Amino acid sequence: MNTKFTKKPVLIWNLPIRLFHWLLVLSFLGAWITTDNRFLNIHAFLGYFIGGLVLFRLFWGIFGGPNARFRDFIYSLADVKKFLKGMLAMRPVHYIGHNPAGSWAIYGMLIFLAVIVISGIMSLGGDEGQGILANWTGVEFGSLVADIHNGLASLMAWLVAVHILGVVVESYLHKENLSKSMITGVKAAEPSVTAAKPARFTALLLIAATIAAFSYLLQHYDDRTFQNPYIPFSKPAIADNPTWRSECGDCHMAYSPLLLPARSWNKLLNTQDNHFGEDLSLEPDTIKEIRQYLTAHSAEKNLNREAAYKINRSIPADQIPLQITKTPYWMDKHDGIQDSVWKQDNVRSKGNCSSCHFDADKGTFQDAAMHIPSDDVAKKKKTT
Numbered sequence: 599m600n601t602k603f604t605k606k607p608v609l610i611w612n613l614p615i616r617l618f619h620w621l622l623v624l625s626f627l628g629a630w631i632t633t634d635n636r637f638l639n640i641h642a643f644l645g646y647f648i649g650g651l652v653l654f655r656l657f658w659g660i661f662g663g664p665n666a667r668f669r670d671f672i673y674s675l676a677d678v679k680k681f682l683k684g685m686l687a688m689r690p691v692h693y694i695g696h697n698p699a700g701s702w703a704i705y706g707m708l709i710f711l712a713v714i715v716i717s718g719i720m721s722l723g724g725d726e727g728q729g730i731l732a733n734w735t736g737v738e739f740g741s742l743v744a745d746i747h748n749g750l751a752s753l754m755a756w757l758v759a760v761h762i763l764g765v766v767v768e769s770y771l772h773k774e775n776l777s778k779s780m781i782t783g784v785k786a787a788e789p790s791v792t793a794a795k796p797a798r799f800t801a802l803l804l805i806a807a808t809i810a811a812f813s814y815l816l817q818h819y820d821d822r823t824f825q826n827p828y829i830p831f832s833k834p835a836i837a838d839n840p841t842w843r844s845e846c847g848d849c850h851m852a853y854s855p856l857l858l859p860a861r862s863w864n865k866l867l868n869t870q871d872n873h874f875g876e877d878l879s880l881e882p883d884t885i886k887e888i889r890q891y892l893t894a895h896s897a898e899k900n901l902n903r904e905a906a907y908k909i910n911r912s913i914p915a916d917q918i919p920l921q922i923t924k925t926p927y928w929m930d931k932h933d934g935i936q937d938s939v940w941k942q943d944n945v946r947s948k949g950n951c952s953s954c955h956f957d958a959d960k961g962t963f964q965d966a967a968m969h970i971p972s973d974d975v976a977k978k979k980k981t982t
């Protein structure tokens with residue numbers, strides 16, 4: 599059967615579908631390369647954006663017209679088997695819209711994406727106390743969900759690989775450039791094939807929403823200053839105490855009580871006459887007030903905060919560390935920082951937390967509030 603001569607270009611994928619497809623490709627790629635904690639703001643933004651795209655796709659799966667709506671590509675597993683058998687025999691049946699295997703991959707990817715986005719938002723809320731589910735779950739649950747989030751994201755990458763492989767193989771077997779048709783929207787088809795509806799207005803709305811979302815990100819990303827380190831998300835600071843702040847913030851920054859367990863603070867205060875070689879010479883009343891404050895807000899009292907929870911969990915029960923920088927969690931987290939960074943003029947000591955953490959003063963240690971100060975900036979400041 600040679601239908602070559604009767605085929606003509608027909609719009610198969612309308613603009614909203616193509617926009618959805620390529621915006622998803624770019625934002626998933628973006629989320630994939632921003633998994634480092636320092637880029638959490640961008641990563642979370644892309645996650646919300648992907649969530650929006652998935653919601654749009656669900657909507658478009660109902661109202662999107664021919665080829666876009668779900669009812670045009672519902673196939674049974676038997677259909678998939680038959681299609682794959684044909685593919686193995688190098689003679690797959692030609693489908694103008696999504697083929698059975700592709701359809702299952704699409705449903706799989708949509709479900710995966712939805713679960714990845716939801717688990718991402720849950721772990722952001724639990725681990726970091728940020729986002730629309732801020733403080734809704736504890737750190738412990740947040741960390742668990744974070745593992746699910748990471749595992750599913752890796753599985754999703756495999757699904758994407760299978761999808762790309764399917765596109766390449768089918769393009770080859772049917773001598774039809776499928777990825778090009780996802781750009782132009784057009785395929786050579788027989789005249790009897792129903793064309794997709796162009797849906798330019800919906801496409802325009804999608805473009806407008808995308809521009810609005812990304813300009814919001816750009817605007818807020820610029821807000822990362824010392825005054826405003828991690829807008830738009832944050833968790834409230836714990837109570838302050840002026841005596842502690844003045845007595846313990848004299849030689850180094852006043853370390854937030856949630857960075858060590860109560861037993862460590864007690865031991866530090868009990869040995870205040872030999873504090874790393876210094877005699878703090880504090881009055882008993884002052885010691886009492888500081889002790890009360892530090893132990894009331896110590897790590898184990900703040901298990902709903904990531905830093906407190908993880909530092910506390912990392913310390914063996916029979917140990918009483920006197921330095922935050924000697925706790926296993928701290929050492930693990932700062933392991934990758936080069937020696938030269940610690941020696942920079944604008945860092946100098948491991949205990950100088952605020953040189954790298956905008957929010958060290960509040961004790962929140964949000965990922966988004968973290969940066970490594972550059973050496974150049976320090977040198978420039980010195981010469982001017």
Ligand code: HEC
Pocket residue numbers: 845846847848849850853866873874876877878888920921922923924947948949
């Ligand atoms: C007279 C100066 C001075 C005062 C006042 C002082 N410290 Fe220190 N503190 C030091 C020095 C010196 C070190 C060790 C060097 C370093 O880590 O920078 C240190 C280290 C620490 C560390 C360990 C930091 C790390 O590396 O993890 C903690 C915790 C600490 N101090 C708590 C306190 C508390 C609590 C108070 C108030 C009761 C206090 N300090 C007041 C001088 C001081």
Ligand code: HEC
Pocket residue numbers: 635636857904905922923931932935939940945947948949950951952953954955963964965968969970971
């Ligand atoms: C030279 C810069 C630098 C200094 C100084 C520094 N940190 Fe960090 N800190 C980092 C970096 C970078 C990371 C992220 C490491 C990662 O994500 O793998 C980090 C991670 C952390 C985390 C984990 C955050 C999270 O959500 O996973 C905590 C808590 C933390 N630092 C506390 C401290 C405390 C407390 C001090 C001072 C005693 C301190 N840091 C000093 C650079 C620094």
